[in-house]
Amino acid sequence: MSRLSRSVFLVFLFVILFSSVVAAEDQPYIIDADTITYDYDLQELTASGNVFFRIPGLEVESDDIIVYIVNNEIRATGDVKLRTEEESIKGEELFFNYNIGEGQILAAESEIDSLNFTGGRIAIVSEMDHAIEVEEAVLTPCIQPDPHYRLEADTIKIYPGDRAVAEDVSFYWGNNRIFTLGSYVLHYEKDEETGEERLSRPVPTYQIGYDTVEGLYLELEYNYELFDRTSGGFYFTNTQRGLQLFSATNHFSLVENLDLNTNYSREEIDEPDDDELEYEEIFESILTYKPVDFFEIETGLLYHDEEDEISERYFAGWNHQLTEDFTISGKQSRELEYIIDARDEADIAKPLELTFDYNPSPFRFKYDYTFDFMSDEYRQEYLLRNRLDGIDISFYQDYRNGELDRQSYQISGRNYMNWRMRYRSGYSLEYLPYLDISKSLPHGFNLAAGMGRLNEKGRETGHIEIKPGWAGSVEITDGWTVEARGDYNWYYYINRPEQRSYANMTTGIGLRFEQETESGYLVAGGLRQERVWASGDPYLERDEKAEKESYWPEINFRIPTESPQSSVSIEFSGKYERDKSEWDRINIGLTRRLDCYSYGIEAELSNDRPAISFSFDLDL
Numbered sequence: 001m002s003r004l005s006r007s008v009f010l011v012f013l014f015v016i017l018f019s020s021v022v023a024a025e026d027q028p029y030i031i032d033a034d035t036i037t038y039d040y041d042l043q044e045l046t047a048s049g050n051v052f053f054r055i056p057g058l059e060v061e062s063d064d065i066i067v068y069i070v071n072n073e074i075r076a077t078g079d080v081k082l083r084t085e086e087e088s089i090k091g092e093e094l095f096f097n098y099n100i101g102e103g104q105i106l107a108a109e110s111e112i113d114s115l116n117f118t119g120g121r122i123a124i125v126s127e128m129d130h131a132i133e134v135e136e137a138v139l140t141p142c143i144q145p146d147p148h149y150r151l152e153a154d155t156i157k158i159y160p161g162d163r164a165v166a167e168d169v170s171f172y173w174g175n176n177r178i179f180t181l182g183s184y185v186l187h188y189e190k191d192e193e194t195g196e197e198r199l200s201r202p203v204p205t206y207q208i209g210y211d212t213v214e215g216l217y218l219e220l221e222y223n224y225e226l227f228d229r230t231s232g233g234f235y236f237t238n239t240q241r242g243l244q245l246f247s248a249t250n251h252f253s254l255v256e257n258l259d260l261n262t263n264y265s266r267e268e269i270d271e272p273d274d275d276e277l278e279y280e281e282i283f284e285s286i287l288t289y290k291p292v293d294f295f296e297i298e299t300g301l302l303y304h305d306e307e308d309e310i311s312e313r314y315f316a317g318w319n320h321q322l323t324e325d326f327t328i329s330g331k332q333s334r335e336l337e338y339i340i341d342a343r344d345e346a347d348i349a350k351p352l353e354l355t356f357d358y359n360p361s362p363f364r365f366k367y368d369y370t371f372d373f374m375s376d377e378y379r380q381e382y383l384l385r386n387r388l389d390g391i392d393i394s395f396y397q398d399y400r401n402g403e404l405d406r407q408s409y410q411i412s413g414r415n416y417m418n419w420r421m422r423y424r425s426g427y428s429l430e431y432l433p434y435l436d437i438s439k440s441l442p443h444g445f446n447l448a449a450g451m452g453r454l455n456e457k458g459r460e461t462g463h464i465e466i467k468p469g470w471a472g473s474v475e476i477t478d479g480w481t482v483e484a485r486g487d488y489n490w491y492y493y494i495n496r497p498e499q500r501s502y503a504n505m506t507t508g509i510g511l512r513f514e515q516e517t518e519s520g521y522l523v524a525g526g527l528r529q530e531r532v533w534a535s536g537d538p539y540l541e542r543d544e545k546a547e548k549e550s551y552w553p554e555i556n557f558r559i560p561t562e563s564p565q566s567s568v569s570i571e572f573s574g575k576y577e578r579d580k581s582e583w584d585r586i587n588i589g590l591t592r593r594l595d596c597y598s599y600g601i602e603a604e605l606s607n608d609r610p611a612i613s614f615s616f617d618l619d620l
Helices: none
Strands: 002-005 008-016 025-032 035-039 044-055 060-067 073-084 090-096 104-111 115-124 132-140 150-158 165-174 176-191 196-198 204-209 213-226 229-238 243-255 258-269 278-292 295-306 308-321 327-340 347-350 350-358 364-372 378-388 391-400 403-413 418-424 429-440 447-457 460-476 480-494 503-514 520-537 546-558 566-578 582-593 599-607 610-619
Touching: 025 060, 060 090, 090 115, 165 213, 213 447, 429 460
Parallel strands: none
Antiparallel strands: 002 035, 008 025, 025 044, 035 044, 044 060, 060 073, 073 090, 090 104, 104 115, 115 132, 132 150, 150 165, 165 176, 176 196, 176 213, 204 213, 204 610, 213 229, 229 243, 243 258, 258 278, 278 295, 295 308, 308 327, 327 347, 327 350, 350 364, 364 378, 378 391, 391 403, 403 418, 418 429, 429 447, 447 460, 460 480, 480 503, 503 520, 520 546, 546 566, 566 582, 582 599, 599 610
């Protein structure tokens, strides 16, 4: 047996087939430690004290590591830290095969997308479609050693970039179990600020409160996956004043190549000054059969009820992808439209739809043909698009019973400036034709212009428009910023002496500040003003902008408390409409934030319905 000092790196080069972390090619592994010994007879390498083991895409730090060279395996013990390009996992013992990229880490913990995982065992797998499997898992976004709430599951499987599936799940608040579910799915969602994909909230309910006008409100989402054949979710919210929404989806794999998908949603809007309830209800069910690759047959129904105006659609169809760029499809339907309780008097249609779609990007040609067996009417639609050296070309025609009903032609480019020439007829706003251009200029300036002929709901005119604008901000001192913008729109109507021109201008100016101390105290806020001027009368509705002047004051105070990432906040915001000499709304709130949830009270003083609300929000 031979002994090597820490000053020497022991580098072994060999072929590694490492499927989940590195590619199959000549790869080195590097090991460094206080003490390294090598047993030639057993083909084992033993490293002790501050051990560092690395192969491309994976690093391990631990107290001790044994490398079993014949089996391409390592065993790490002590304070184990494993890092890949995507994850970092801690534990007490690691077994890992660097040939196939699979292993397990015991008594493990990890932070994945701001959610803290712990588990009796975390398995790293490569042959399955999930990369990490956590057994006896505990999941929480809280940072305290004893989290405020947590999700416990027998198993959590993480499919990177797609979802995490928890099985036999219980939700705990403190030491109290609130509810138990057979399955719960966390989907990856894109963060609006950073653009990064992160796992969604780890609990079904994440906002609940009480409003003196609306009563109890909450936001609830539950996703599930059962028996590798069934998946779906439910969503409910009534957190927006006057709005209530419920939706449910389900995917069921009946047998191989045969799937059933159902979708249901109901949205209600209760306007304060309207005695009638606005609502929309949709139910859809589709059965899909895929006998061979690139070919599928489907049948189903669609039910749509919008304020007692009902439509039903029963259909059967097929879709065949002949090549990667060419698809043909067909569908036969039976459609009914009627008022509620008058189904016997329904208008009936039996359309046959055929589609040819040839799309070798950037070129596309699409042809749609529809024939109604009830009315003997038919429709043909042609769409052609192409891109040539930075120039986009599109061509669309819509024929009904052989006569041209709608048409649209457009050519545009983005080289020196953005420009577009278009001709469109048969729509509520027609361009006969029209050219518009736009250009971003230095120092926050921009310029747009247009010229041509427009027809808006029968009002036709020659039209010229010029639209200069500017926006910018400057930090006048540390934490203080002035923002300003201005947009001027001028319209000229050719051959309209009674309404020759019209102009409007929007200006805005604001002051924002933010001051934070090292101890976490913060004061922030600002005042923003916006005003709209108008001159003349617009001939077209598209050009009109109503005169108004509004102010938005805002100020927030944050006071840190003893617990990590916790604080008390006082918030004030409002909107004052000077042209009406009245406040549109005033909001005053008091919020207590902890590391993973918050609660508060808010007074909303508005012209419609003043209210006081109490909220509880899991900050996920």
